Amino acid sequence: MSPNQRRPLVGGNWKMHLLRDDAQRFCGTLLAGGVLPADVVIFPSCTLLQTVADALSDSEVGCGGQDIHPEERGAHTGDVSGSQLVDAGCSWVLCGHSERRQDHGESDDLIRQKALSALRYGLTPLICVGETHSERQAGRTFETLERQLRAALTEGPATFTLAYEPIWAIGTGETATPEIAQEAHAFLRGLLAEMLGDIAADAKRILYGGSVNPQNAADLISKPDLDGFLVGGASLDPEKFLAIIRSCGSDS
Ligand code: PEP
Numbered sequence: 263m264s265p266n267q268r269r270p271l272v273g274g275n276w277k278m279h280l281l282r283d284d285a286q287r288f289c290g291t292l293l294a295g296g297v298l299p300a301d302v303v304i305f306p307s308c309t310l311l312q313t314v315a316d317a318l319s320d321s322e323v324g325c326g327g328q329d330i331h332p333e334e335r336g337a338h339t340g341d342v343s344g345s346q347l348v349d350a351g352c353s354w355v356l357c358g359h360s361e362r363r364q365d366h367g368e369s370d371d372l373i374r375q376k377a378l379s380a381l382r383y384g385l386t387p388l389i390c391v392g393e394t395h396s397e398r399q400a401g402r403t404f405e406t407l408e409r410q411l412r413a414a415l416t417e418g419p420a421t422f423t424l425a426y427e428p429i430w431a432i433g434t435g436e437t438a439t440p441e442i443a444q445e446a447h448a449f450l451r452g453l454l455a456e457m458l459g460d461i462a463a464d465a466k467r468i469l470y471g472g473s474v475n476p477q478n479a480a481d482l483i484s485k486p487d488l489d490g491f492l493v494g495g496a497s498l499d500p501e502k503f504l505a506i507i508r509s510c511g512s513d514s
Pocket of ligand 1: 495
């Protein structure tokens with residue numbers, strides 16, 4: 263169980279997986295899981311947003327986009343705007359996931375613009391930061407996290423949630439140890455305190471992402487600055503995802 267007062271949040275990032283039937287079945291199983299000890303949000307591909315949002319509409323579980331274009335509309339083939347996400351039933355959006363930073367060359371400044379655009383439409387941006395393996399090896403983890411966080415928040419969104427996702431742990435099966443994750447989360451919370459003040463920093467949820475599974479979730483969430491998870495691979499199986507969510511509760 264999370265030892266702090268912040269209610270845990272668990273996000274499921276489906277990336278480019280699943281079809282509509284899978285999504286329907288997933289939502290049915292998730293909702294049959296009863297009362298959950300965490301806030302939950304699912305981030306499906308664009309083609310599944312409406313299906314997931316409709317299936318979850320009578321529940322507390324949220325739906326979010328995996329990306330957002332900074333502009334309202336225009337000639338941006340393949341992109342999606344904040345108003346389109348809201349129209350599909352979203353209340354959240356991922357900003358700066360490392361796969362977007364790497365596959366699409368997204369800069370720190372673009373991520374700030376995307377987060378600002380999210381807020382204009384009432385979407386909560388879930389801003390992802392994290393270092394590469396070589397940055398960690400070179401002792402540059404904190405420098406990378408500080409650069410990403412300051413770039414996202416300086417003249418950036420007033421409302422957001424943060425995810426620490428070390429790139430070397432994403433989809434690799436190599437999870438950060440609870441101690442490594444806690445060290446990074448405490449560092450990020452310290453930076454938030456400098457930028458936003460102690461009260462705001464203390465209230466802010468910081469999620470951990472990187473090969474979270476039902477076996478390692480309880481140890482990770484026991485750390486004081488971990489407030490939940492952003493889950494990729496294990497979020498595709500509703501039973502595993504439910505087990506991770508339940509690990510955030512007092513009776514886990
Ligand atoms: C992610 O995509 O944000 C993620 C953490 O993936 P995985 O859980 O598969 O490492």
